[in-house]
Amino acid sequence: MSGLEALLIEPFAAYGFMRTALVGLAALALANGPIGALLLLRRMSLVGDVLSHAVMPGAAFGFALAGYSLLVLSAGGMVTGLAVAALSSLAARNPAQRQDVNLAVFYLLSLAAGVLLVTAHGSNIDLMHVLFGTILAVGLPTLVLMALLASASTLILAALYRPLVVEAFDPGFLQAVSGGGNIYRLIFLALVVLDLVAGFQAFGTLLAVGPLLLPAAAARCWTRRILPTMALSAALGLAAGYAGLLASYFLNLPSGPAIVLAGGALYLASLPAARYRPDLARPPGVPA
Amino acid sequence: MARPEDRAAAGGGYAEAAWALMRRRLERAARQGASALRRHFDGGYAPDAAASVAPPAVSVVDLTVAYQRVPALESVGAEFPPGSMTAIVGPNGAGKSTLLKAIAGILRPRAGSILLAGGGPRDIAYLPQSDEVDRGFPVSVGDFVTLGRWRRYGAFRAAPAAVIGEARQALETVGLGAADDTPIAALSVGQFRRALFARLMLQQGAVLLLDEPFAAIDATTTQALLRLVKGWHEQGRTILAVLHDLDQVKRHFPRTLLLAHRVIAAGPTPEVLRAETLARAGFDIADAAAAS
Numbered sequence: 001m002s003g004l005e006a007l008l009i010e011p012f013a014a015y016g017f018m019r020t021a022l023v024g025l026a027a028l029a030l031a032n033g034p035i036g037a038l039l040l041l042r043r044m045s046l047v048g049d050v051l052s053h054a055v056m057p058g059a060a061f062g063f064a065l066a067g068y069s070l071l072v073l074s075a076g077g078m079v080t081g082l083a084v085a086a087l088s089s090l091a092a093r094n095p096a097q098r099q100d101v102n103l104a105v106f107y108l109l110s111l112a113a114g115v116l117l118v119t120a121h122g123s124n125i126d127l128m129h130v131l132f133g134t135i136l137a138v139g140l141p142t143l144v145l146m147a148l149l150a151s152a153s154t155l156i157l158a159a160l161y162r163p164l165v166v167e168a169f170d171p172g173f174l175q176a177v178s179g180g181g182n183i184y185r186l187i188f189l190a191l192v193v194l195d196l197v198a199g200f201q202a203f204g205t206l207l208a209v210g211p212l213l214l215p216a217a218a219a220r221c222w223t224r225r226i227l228p229t230m231a232l233s234a235a236l237g238l239a240a241g242y243a244g245l246l247a248s249y250f251l252n253l254p255s256g257p258a259i260v261l262a263g264g265a266l267y268l269a270s271l272p273a274a275r276y277r278p279d280l281a282r283p284p285g286v287p288a
Numbered sequence: 289m290a291r292p293e294d295r296a297a298a299g300g301g302y303a304e305a306a307w308a309l310m311r312r313r314l315e316r317a318a319r320q321g322a323s324a325l326r327r328h329f330d331g332g333y334a335p336d337a338a339a340s341v342a343p344p345a346v347s348v349v350d351l352t353v354a355y356q357r358v359p360a361l362e363s364v365g366a367e368f369p370p371g372s373m374t375a376i377v378g379p380n381g382a383g384k385s386t387l388l389k390a391i392a393g394i395l396r397p398r399a400g401s402i403l404l405a406g407g408g409p410r411d412i413a414y415l416p417q418s419d420e421v422d423r424g425f426p427v428s429v430g431d432f433v434t435l436g437r438w439r440r441y442g443a444f445r446a447a448p449a450a451v452i453g454e455a456r457q458a459l460e461t462v463g464l465g466a467a468d469d470t471p472i473a474a475l476s477v478g479q480f481r482r483a484l485f486a487r488l489m490l491q492q493g494a495v496l497l498l499d500e501p502f503a504a505i506d507a508t509t510t511q512a513l514l515r516l517v518k519g520w521h522e523q524g525r526t527i528l529a530v531l532h533d534l535d536q537v538k539r540h541f542p543r544t545l546l547l548a549h550r551v552i553a554a555g556p557t558p559e560v561l562r563a564e565t566l567a568r569a570g571f572d573i574a575d576a577a578a579a580s
Contacts (some may be wrong), residue, residue: 174419
């Protein structure tokens with residue numbers, strides 16, 4: 001076996017858990033790419049952060065109820081995530097309220113409540129699992145659930161693509177022409193929650209937003225058009241997952257943080273490309 | 289005794305019948321699903337709606353609109369006859385944009401109603417202020433203008449080639465002919481306003497709501513866009529425009545609605561834009577004096 005093969009393929013050929021992890025990361029990357037790109041385009045990265053924390057109290061409550069039950073953990077996380085998405089959507093209608101303060105307060109409260117719940121019913125190791133995930137311990141049922149959630153969010157995004165995109169930059173127009181402005185904001189937030197719940201088994205509630213934002217941020221440096229951003233973001237997400245898994249295998253690092261750091265490295269490497277913006281050239285022969 | 293072939297044939301017939309039944313059920317479920325999807329998520333799709341230039345009479349009846357508890361409009365009543373061209377004037381924060389948004393169906397009134405006699409919400413097209421659109425969003429000018437024909441192709445279908453042709457033509461008309469593939473982020477303020485006008489043209493509204501259509505653009509662009517608006521007026525469309533330049537209102541808009549949370553005055557422009565009514569609306573005395 002050549003050196004390169006030993007480096008790039010052998011870990012996956014030798015260990016089933018590495019293969020499962022890679023397949024799970026591929027499913028996540030495909031779902032996260034388009035949603036993350038849209039999240040950045042809407043300038044809602046902070047909201048993504050907060051929603052990932054919103055998954056925490058529900059998951060912790062599920063853990064307190066049923067221990068490591070995949071379904072209960074995920075359902076709990078989904079419920080609190082969606083509840084917060086709905087609340088923030090309602091609050092967005094009120095321009096008088098300071099959104100960022102609410103979000104910051106909420107972020108802290110859900111983290112504290114989640115930690116309290118988990119430690120009351122489990123050990124520090126359980127806490128680490130909820131906060132940072134365990135991609136290498138992902139089994140077949142978890143993999144299937146991740147794939148189902150990721151597929152659902154991708155299919156819904158594909159079906160409602162046009163109204164979701166138009167609502168992102170001109171909500172008033174959508175409301176005037178089609179009458180369903182606010183509902184699309186809510187649907188989009190629900191899709192973010194779906195992706196976060198899909199990712200939280202692997203990355204934990206603290207890091208689940210990383211694979212959502214970092215590849216999309218890196219992709220935005222290379223292209224400004226929407227569909228290419230989404231595709232590139234999915235590809236970069238998969239690349240970060242692959243590289244992070246290998247790093248964690250050979251250097252004996254925790255896998256979740258390694259993958260997030262790999263995504264961060266891709267973003268830093270992409271930053272210089274963002275300086276060139278040929279797309280901002282004025283069209284020729286058009287009056288200013 | 290039945291021969292094996294017969295039995296197989298009978299069984300085959302049964303399976304075929306079952307399959308046909310199942311296929312009919314599936315097809316019906318798919319049709320129902322598609323129509324439910326359309327009903328819930330594609331309310332704007334109305335390809336058969338005739339684009340008529342005969343506008344409905346717009347009546348605003350006792351309209352109150354509030355942001356949280358702060359009312360922006362209180363008991364506003366106004367009539368906009370078919371084919372009229374009205375300027376909506378008032379000090380900052382008077383509720384001018386709020387009135388247009390309520391008529392466009394973007395804001396829900398707290399009380400009162402908006403009546404469209406002889407038409408419906410589909411007859412209305414709305415030109416937003418430029419800052420209500422995220423101009424950094426990566427969408428090309430051509431795609432942006434094509435959206436104007438939303439009712440023709442809705443949320444799920446691709447824009448037909450004819451509509452893309454119409455969008456090109458509209459861009460040509462507003463002087464953005466070469467900007468089809470340019471992202472809207474590359475447009476100047478004036479160019480972007482031209483793109484908004486092109487999208488409005490594609491909407492083919494019989495009632496046009498223009499929110500500060502000439503704000504912050506140069507004289508050349510203002511003249512070009514004003515010519516378009518006058519052309520629409522001559523075609524018989526109803527026009528409501530929020531404006532700040534009182535001279536412009538006097539020169540080009542036959543009717544005026546003066547607003548300051550409530551209606552201060554309404555009617556022919558020379559009667560409405562008098563120093564006394566302007567002062568009552570809360571305009572600076574200097575402004576009012578300049579206007580009279």
